[in-house]
Amino acid sequence: MQTIARVILALTLCVSVAAAPAQSSLIGGQVVKVDQSANKITIKHGPAPRLNMNESMTMVYAVSDPNMLKAVKAGDKINFDADRVNGQLTVTKIEKAK
Ligand SMILES: [Cu+2]
16 A cells, blocks of 8 residues: 555656656647546547547547556646557546646
8 A cells, every 4th residue: 555655656746747848749638537447537638630630629548557547637737648559549648737
């Protein structure tokens, strides 16, 4: 249990440090819903041409690491990265936006 708490703390620190320099490759969005039991997150986001999404949309993503879902909640503004993993759109990185 303590180990888990430490991992979460480390992840939280990583997120806040990484958020400082704006990464232009990340996609801006807002968390609509977090579903920890299904390891899914619903994100409303702007265009992401790299993922063949050329307009704003709200959609459900899987996450590469369930711990990412503990750092965000519905309503949070985020910057994220996503990729197709085994044919499924998966969030690989989330940073809280200022
Ligand atoms: Cu999308």
